[in-house]
Amino acid sequence: MGAGVETGQAEAERVFARHRGLLQAVAYRVLGSVADAEDVVQDAWLRWSRVETATVDDPEGYLVRTATRLAIDRLRSAQVRRESYVGPWLPEPVLTSRDIAEDVALADSVSTAMLLVLEALSPVERAVFVLREAFRYSHAEIAGFVGREEVTVRQISSRARKSVEARRHRYDTDLVTRQLATERFLAASVGGDLNALLEVLAPDVVLVSDGGGLAPAPRKAIHGLDLVARALATFAGRMPEDPSAEVLQLNGGPGVVVYTGRTPVAAITTHLVDGRIAAVHLVSNPEKLTGVTH
CATH class of the missing domain: 1.10.1740 (Rna Polymerase Sigma Factor; Chain: A)
Structure with a gap:
C-alpha cells in the first residue's frame, strides 16, 4: 500500500x-x-x-x-x-533563452512593451489573449481553461486582440540590430558619454523607471532625447561602487542587467524604431529583480 x-x-x-x-x-x-x-x-x-x-x-x-x-x-x-504603487509600474524583468528571442511571437508576448499593453485588458481578456496568441491553444481549449462558453471566448479573444493592436507600438525585431544597439547603449551609459547616448537614442525616446519607492527613480516618464540622455547619465553616476553590467537575453531580447557582486541592482530593456532606441524601461525596485539573479 x-x-x-x-x-x-x-x-x-x-x-x-x-x-x-x-x-x-x-x-x-x-x-x-x-x-x-x-x-x-x-x-x-x-x-x-x-x-x-x-x-x-x-x-x-x-x-x-x-x-x-x-x-x-x-x-x-x-x-x-x-x-x-509608488511611481510608474513596470513588469518584473526575467531572463529568457535565445530560443525565445528567435521566435517572434513568443518574444513579443514576453517583452516589457507587450506586457504593459496587456495591463489595459481585464484579467480574463489577458488570460485568453496570452493562451491564444502566445501558446496557440484553440478557442475550445481556452473555454475549458477559463470556464466560459467557446463562443464567448471567441468574442473575448477578438476584443482583446483589437485592444492590443490599437495600443501596441511596432518596434524593431531584428536581433542583430537590437544586440548592437543594446551594446552601444551599455557602453555609452557606463561611460557617461552623453554624445554617444544621443547617437543611439531616438529623438522622441521615452524613459520609464520603476523604483517602487525602494530605489531612486523618477516618479514620471521622461520624454525627449536630451532629458533621457541626461537622466541615464545621472543614473549611471549613482551606481554602487564597482558595479558590473552585462548584455543578457531579457524578456525575449537583448537587455542590460547591472550587478553589485552577484546582486542585481537594475534591469534595462530597450525598444527600437528604425535602429534607434525609442523606449527604455528601467527597473531598480529590488523586490522586482529576482528574475534576473544569476
Missing part, C-alpha cells in the same frame, strides 16, 4: 515537472510578475498533489486550467495593489 502511494506520488511529481516551465510561462505573461507567477505554480502543484492523477486524461489541460484560473484571481488582487 505504502509503495503504491509512493509510486503514485513520484509519477505526479514527474508529470508536474514536465509542465512546470509551461505553467510558469503562462502565469508570468498573465501577471507580469515573476514572484506572483512562482506562487501560482506552487499553488498549482499543491492542488495537483491532492488529485488522483491516474484518473486525469489530459494532465497538461488540467494543469494549465488550474494555473490560468489561479493567475486570473491573483491578477485581480494585483490590480488593486498597483493603484497605490
